[in-house]
Amino acid sequence: MRHARDDGPTHCIRERPEDFLVEELPLYSPQGSGAHLWIEIEKRARTTDEAVAELARAFGLERGAVGYAGRKDRHAVTRQWLSLPKVGGLAASDFAGSVLPGLRVLQAHEHAQKLRLGELRGNRFHVVVRPLGRGPGLPDRQSDPPGLEDRLEALRRFGLLNRFGMQRFGRRNDNVEAGAAVLRGERSGGDRRLARLLVSALQSELFHRVLDRRVERVADADAENLGDDEKVRWVTRLIEGDVLHEHGTGFLHRLELGGEESGSEEAQAVAALRLSPTGPLFGPAMWRPRGASAQIEDEVLAESGLDLDAPVARQALERLRLRGARRPLRVPVARLATGVEPARFDAGGGDARPRPGRWFSFELPPGSYATVLIDQLYGRGTVADRGVGEGSQADPQAE
Numbered sequence: 001m002r003h004a005r006d007d008g009p010t011h012c013i014r015e016r017p018e019d020f021l022v023e024e025l026p027l028y029s030p031q032g033s034g035a036h037l038w039i040e041i042e043k044r045a046r047t048t049d050e051a052v053a054e055l056a057r058a059f060g061l062e063r064g065a066v067g068y069a070g071r072k073d074r075h076a077v078t079r080q081w082l083s084l085p086k087v088g089g090l091a092a093s094d095f096a097g098s099v100l101p102g103l104r105v106l107q108a109h110e111h112a113q114k115l116r117l118g119e120l121r122g123n124r125f126h127v128v129v130r131p132l133g134r135g136p137g138l139p140d141r142q143s144d145p146p147g148l149e150d151r152l153e154a155l156r157r158f159g160l161l162n163r164f165g166m167q168r169f170g171r172r173n174d175n176v177e178a179g180a181a182v183l184r185g186e187r188s189g190g191d192r193r194l195a196r197l198l199v200s201a202l203q204s205e206l207f208h209r210v211l212d213r214r215v216e217r218v219a220d221a222d223a224e225n226l227g228d229d230e231k232v233r234w235v236t237r238l239i240e241g242d243v244l245h246e247h248g249t250g251f252l253h254r255l256e257l258g259g260e261e262s263g264s265e266e267a268q269a270v271a272a273l274r275l276s277p278t279g280p281l282f283g284p285a286m287w288r289p290r291g292a293s294a295q296i297e298d299e300v301l302a303e304s305g306l307d308l309d310a311p312v313a314r315q316a317l318e319r320l321r322l323r324g325a326r327r328p329l330r331v332p333v334a335r336l337a338t339g340v341e342p343a344r345f346d347a348g349g350g351d352a353r354p355r356p357g358r359w360f361s362f363e364l365p366p367g368s369y370a371t372v373l374i375d376q377l378y379g380r381g382t383v384a385d386r387g388v389g390e391g392s393q394a395d396p397q398a399e
Contacts, residue, residue, distance in 0.1 A: 010145075011129050013374060014075045014387035015355075017045050020370075021126040022072055024080040025363065027119045034112035036067075036083045039095050039105050046102035047074045054100050055082065059090060067115035070123075070366060073167075075387030079106065083115035122334075122363055125370040128341055129383060130357035144358065151229045151377050152338065159273055159330040161232040161376060163211070164204040165369035167388055168197075175201035180304070185312040196320045203281045203322065209300045210279045211235060211329055217296065228376040235277065235329040236270050241291030242277045244270075245328040247365075252278070252287055252326055276328040282308055283317050283324020333373065334363040 014020045030038040043051050048071040056063045067083035084090065095108035131143045169175050179202030181187035182195050211231070212223035218237045219226070226234075238244075238260035244253045253275070259266040269275040280286055280297050288294060307313060317323060338360045362373065374383050 009384040010382050011131050012384040015130050017077050019128040020076040022078040023124040025121040027121050030109035030111035033110045036111050036114055038083045038111045039108040040081050041103050042079045043103040044077045048072050051103050069120040120366050122365045124363045126361045128357040128359045130355045145378050158232045159332045160373050161228045162331050163372045165371045168201050168204050176205045183313040183316050199322050207279045210297055213296050232330050239293045241289045241293040243287050243289050243326050244275045245278045273332045276330050278326035279329050281325045286324030287326050331365050331368050336362045
């Protein structure tokens with residue numbers, strides 16, 4: 001059943017930055033020698049862009065010389081790797097114990113190349129969900145939504161519905177229409193980074209529409225009446241002509257004729273969370289599905305009123321380097337665990353914030369959102385995100 005509430009949120013996340021811990025999982029380790037320095041930093045209440053600017057200023061570098069694999073939110077405590085060129089005699093020892101406003105350096109090593117966007121294996125999260133309201137003591141059973149244990153088990157078995165986080169769509173939820181205006185040539189794309197974020201929001205919204213349309217076709221139900229924990233079960237059903245994503249490698253496979261049948265080799269790999277069907281991030285270089293799967297995507301694109309083959313749209317997508325991709329409709333969740341965090345009290349016995357809460361720790365692949373996982377467990381609309389609008393970052397290619 002759908003478990004989102006109509007009477008507002010009952011819980012919150014990111015009441016303080018320490019409630020949202022993120023550790024970047026590097027794709028590989030630095031070699032120990034080379035023309036670049038890779039440094040692992042821990043930052044609090046700072047965006048990645050602010051950390052990059054701070055380091056560049058401290059060591060006399062251009063901001064563009066500092067590399068990173070993905071952007072991380074401001075309202076959190078995050079660990080991630082950055083790279084700097086070894087110029088002016090800069091050495092790993094220069095970073096030992098370095099502390100700059102809002103960040104500190106944990107370790108530094110030499111490497112041959114600059115760190116590039118997307119060069120990460122994933123992210124490890126530790127998120128605390130706190131009940132709204134006041135009162136000391138441990139949360140009782142009523143502070144958890146009904147069926148939480150069942151949804152945790154379903155998350156392990158079926159994976160996470162791979163929606164985009166709401167931060168991608170803007171405070172007023174107007175990024176999608178603005179992105180469409182860029183592709184129609186009705187809005188200037190002069191600020192390349194802003195235009196890229198707007199168009200990526202449009203791509204994300206169309207991905208969501210395709211996901212819901214697939215669920216409706218397979219489940220013969222209105223997607224609006226289903227919770228994400230129910231949708232993720234339906235998106236595992238293969239459709240004729242699907243393009244499949246291989247988890248762990250990222251390789252894409254075309255579903256062969258008859259592969260959508262429940263007993264096929266592909267269907268068994270999907271059931272084992274080794275493969276997943278994909279949805280579109282529309283663009284000229286995107287792999288197109290075939291058959292019934294292509295029909296769904298064509299319908300959604302036609303209903304949007306966009307002509308991505310129009311010269312103005314193709315030029316914008318090429319200029320912004322948003323040439324399209326396939327995104328898995330669900331992803332596996334690794335090392336999922338949960339527990340209860342008690343309230344803290346000051347020495348005088350008074351109630352010292354924060355309130356008690358339930359913590360979740362887990363690992364997700366690049367580009368998947370911890371906030372979406374919390375939504376799948378609690379229901380969309382039931383958990384307020386105190387960090388939205390406070391420097392949240394969402395890069396079209398890597399989070």
